[in-house]
Amino acid sequence: MMSRLLSANVLLGIAPIALIIALWQGLVSFGFAPAVLLPPPGFVFGRLLQQLATWTFQQEIAATLIRLFAGFAIAVVLGVSIGIAAAASPAINAVVRPIVRVLAPLPKVALYPALLLLLGFGHGSKVTLVAADALFPILLSTYYGASTVEQKLIWSAMAAGTPRTQILFRVVLPAAMPSILTGCRIGLVISCIVVFLAEMITSTDGLGHALVTAARTFQAVDMFVPLITISLLGLILNALLGALRSYLLRGFPEA
Amino acid sequence: MTSLAALIRRAAPVLACIGLLVVWQVASLVLKNDSFPTAVEAIWAIPDILGDKEALLNILASLRRMALGFCVAVLISIPLGLLMGRSRSVAAFFNPLLMVIYPVPKAALMPIIMLWLGVGDITKTLVIFLGVSLPVIYHSFEGAKAVEEKMLWSGAAMGLSPSQRLVRIVLPAALPEILTGCRTGLVLALITMITSEMIARQSGAGNILFNALDMGQYDTVFAMIIIVGAMGIFFDAMFERVRARLVRWSEPQFDLPLSFS
Numbered sequence: 414m415m416s417r418l419l420s421a422n423v424l425l426g427i428a429p430i431a432l433i434i435a436l437w438q439g440l441v442s443f444g445f446a447p448a449v450l451l452p453p454p455g456f457v458f459g460r461l462l463q464q465l466a467t468w469t470f471q472q473e474i475a476a477t478l479i480r481l482f483a484g485f486a487i488a489v490v491l492g493v494s495i496g497i498a499a500a501a502s503p504a505i506n507a508v509v510r511p512i513v514r515v516l517a518p519l520p521k522v523a524l525y526p527a528l529l530l531l532l533g534f535g536h537g538s539k540v541t542l543v544a545a546d547a548l549f550p551i552l553l554s555t556y557y558g559a560s561t562v563e564q565k566l567i568w569s570a571m572a573a574g575t576p577r578t579q580i581l582f583r584v585v586l587p588a589a590m591p592s593i594l595t596g597c598r599i600g601l602v603i604s605c606i607v608v609f610l611a612e613m614i615t616s617t618d619g620l621g622h623a624l625v626t627a628a629r630t631f632q633a634v635d636m637f638v639p640l641i642t643i644s645l646l647g648l649i650l651n652a653l654l655g656a657l658r659s660y661l662l663r664g665f666p667e668a
Numbered sequence: 669m670t671s672l673a674a675l676i677r678r679a680a681p682v683l684a685c686i687g688l689l690v691v692w693q694v695a696s697l698v699l700k701n702d703s704f705p706t707a708v709e710a711i712w713a714i715p716d717i718l719g720d721k722e723a724l725l726n727i728l729a730s731l732r733r734m735a736l737g738f739c740v741a742v743l744i745s746i747p748l749g750l751l752m753g754r755s756r757s758v759a760a761f762f763n764p765l766l767m768v769i770y771p772v773p774k775a776a777l778m779p780i781i782m783l784w785l786g787v788g789d790i791t792k793t794l795v796i797f798l799g800v801s802l803p804v805i806y807h808s809f810e811g812a813k814a815v816e817e818k819m820l821w822s823g824a825a826m827g828l829s830p831s832q833r834l835v836r837i838v839l840p841a842a843l844p845e846i847l848t849g850c851r852t853g854l855v856l857a858l859i860t861m862i863t864s865e866m867i868a869r870q871s872g873a874g875n876i877l878f879n880a881l882d883m884g885q886y887d888t889v890f891a892m893i894i895i896v897g898a899m900g901i902f903f904d905a906m907f908e909r910v911r912a913r914l915v916r917w918s919e920p921q922f923d924l925p926l927s928f929s
Contacts, residue, residue, distance in 0.1 A: 425757060426764035433765075450783050511680035515688065518904035520859040522866075523896040526881045526889045531704060606773040610863055613776060614878075621776065628779035636780055640772055647771020 452634045461638050470623070474642065477608055477619040480536060484543025485604045492548050492600070493593060496555025497585065517549045525611060539611040546607045547600035551593070558592025559585055591665060594658045601654055605647045609639075702886075710890035717891055723876055727895075730861055730872040733789055737796030738857045745804035746846055750838055752805070753812020766802065774799040775863035782868060792864045792872075799860035800853040807849025811842030847911045854907055858900050 434454050439445075441453040464470040499509045521542060528538040562585050570584045571577075612621025620639040627635035693707040717723050752759040774795055785791045815838050823833045839846075865874025873896060880888035 422756075422760035425760040429761060429765045430768065507680075511684035512688070514681050515684045515901060518855050518900045519897045520855065520862055520900050522859050522863050523877065523893050526877060527704075527893055529881070530886065530889070531701070602771050605771040609773045609776055613773075614863075614866055624776060624779065628782075631783075633780070633783065640776060640780075643776070644768055644772045648767065651767075651771070 449631075450633055452637070457634055457637045457641070460634050461641055464638050465642075473618055473620055473623050473639075474646075477612065477621070477643075478646070480539045480543060480611075480619070481604050481608045483536070484540045484608065485547055485601060487540070487544040488547035488551055488600055488604070489597060491544070492551030492596065493555050496552045496593075497559045497581070497589070500556050500559035500589075501581070501585070513549065513552065517553070521546045522607075522610065525614060529615060534615055534617075539608060539616070542611050543604050543607050547604045550599040550603065551596040554592045554596030554599075555589060558589030558596075561592075562588040590661060594654070594661065598651065598654055598658075601650055602647060605643060605650070609643050705887045705890055709887050710894060713887040713891035714894060717876070717888065717895065726871050726876060727873045729789075730865065730874070733793045733872075734796055734857045734861045737793045737860075738800050738854065740793075741797045741800035741853065741857075742804055742850055745801040745849075746808050746839075749805040749808020749846070749849075750812045750834060750842060752809045753815070753842070754834065754838060759809070762805075766805065770802060773863075775860055775867060778864055778867045787868045787870050792861070792868065795864045796857050796860045799856050803852040803856060804846070804849040807852070808842060808846045811845025811849075812838050814845070815841045844915045847907075847915060851904065851907050851911065854903050855900060858896070858903065862896060 437451070437454050441451055495509060499506045524545065525538070525542055528541050532538040532541060566584055566588060567580060570580055575583055608619070609621045609624075612619035613625050614621075616622040616625075620643055624636055624639040627633075627639070689707045689711075696704045696706040748762070752762055777798065778791065778795055781791045781794060785794070819837050819841065820833055823837050828836065861872070862874040862877070865872035866878050869875050869878065873892065877889060877892040877896070880886075880892065
């Protein structure tokens with residue numbers, strides 16, 4: 414019963430995607446859109462498979478992934494540690510809170526020119542931009558998760574003889590884990606978006622650069638390929654994070 | 669005594685701004701880099717930009733596109749999100765599609781949409797619309813899903829039709845969550861606005877920023893960064909005031925927007 418319900422939902426979910434592809438095909442084959450502007454879907458997916466097999470395109474993906482992971486990793490480390498520190502100490506909280514309040518609504522992309530001037534056109538400026546954008550959701554949800562840990566849990570751990578330094582790793586961090594992982598998920602999607610944008614603005618390699626080169630030469634097919642690739646990368650990374658989440662939260666109710 | 673503490677809390681963001689500017693000033697004095705002007709130099713360049721009639725018109729045109737894209741996105745996304753939250757089949761229909769679209773940077777669609785619709789206002793507004801709608805749909809969806817069933821049952825028992833229930837029970841109950849989504853969307857609208865103008869260098873605030881970068885007018889670059897940043901902070905603060913009025917009965921879960929970009 415359950416599985417039938419699930420498969421019905423899956424079918425229903427595939428429907429709009431199939432509809433869009435059908436509409437896309439229809440637009441091309443009935444001649445509403447010239448194939449130069451809107452290449453047929455079969456052609457685009459064929460091109461995608463063909464590109465995925467080439468060494469140069471794999472290198473573009475690798476460049477994008479390296480920047481994405483580096484920025485995301487920095488954001489996770491900084492976000493989780495600052496978030497927990499702010500939740501644990503009122504003094505740190507008093508300093509961090511107003512700074513976050515000012516920096517969080519700032520459009521970080523606008524800082525990109527400054528980063529370019531300071532860090533050059535290489536990996537450094539892009540990784541920093543990704544880290545700056547992914548940092549705040551992770552920081553905020555860590556702070557929220559850590560500051561709502563039940564006091565009773567901490568008291569029981571102390572009564573059971575856990576040393577103060579261990580409470581952070583044994584009690585607070587695990588209890589805040591669901592919230593931290595939610596923040597990481599948002600941060601991951603943001604990283605995908607930002608790394609692509611940064612590569613579009615200035616770069617010599619990466620998926621964003623592939624899109625811009627295609628746009629300059631009006632190769633519509635090659636413009637769709639990087640876009641589909643980044644969407645697939647986002648889906649794969651999201652699924653991996655989901656697997657990590659269900660592994661880390663295996664003891665939690667309703668994880 | 670409490671008023672003094674409240675005063676400090678109110679002034680804290682301003683102090684943080686000043687602190688960040690001081691850090692910037694010190695860093696640029698220490699680094700002595702030609703392409704990194706001091707905070708004071710950048711601030712002095714702001715009146716030049718705002719005094720220039722063409723630049724001002726550019727920035728206003730950007731803001732108009734942003735407002736239009738944001739409003740249309742909110743008007744379409746909230747009903748869709750609410751419907752998704754209340755009906756399983758609607759949610760199952762749209763969820764995979766949204767998941768596929770989510771990691772695609774909306775501004776990256778610019779070059780393709782430009783091929784079809786040209787470089788004009790429509791393209792840029794459409795991209796802003798796409799960028800804003802996803803978080804608003806997502807938050808409306810989450811908000812509508814969390815509405816207590818008992819309230820809906822009582823509404824049904826009192827003879828409200830399904831559409832009346834959606835407007836009179838689900839909408840108010842989901843409002844705090846919806847507004848969180850709108851707040852995220854607002855910051856996103858600003859980000860998408862800047863990026864779309866960076867890609868289609870024709871007019872607007874993003875165009876001024878990147879043209880100055882190409883021409884090596886570094887104080888203009890940093891002045892524009894301050895202007896854009898100030899816009900972000902200003903919009904966010906304004907929206908927070910509106911939000912606080914509309915949903916006075918609910919404490920915000922996070923007092924800061926959670927997801928942007």
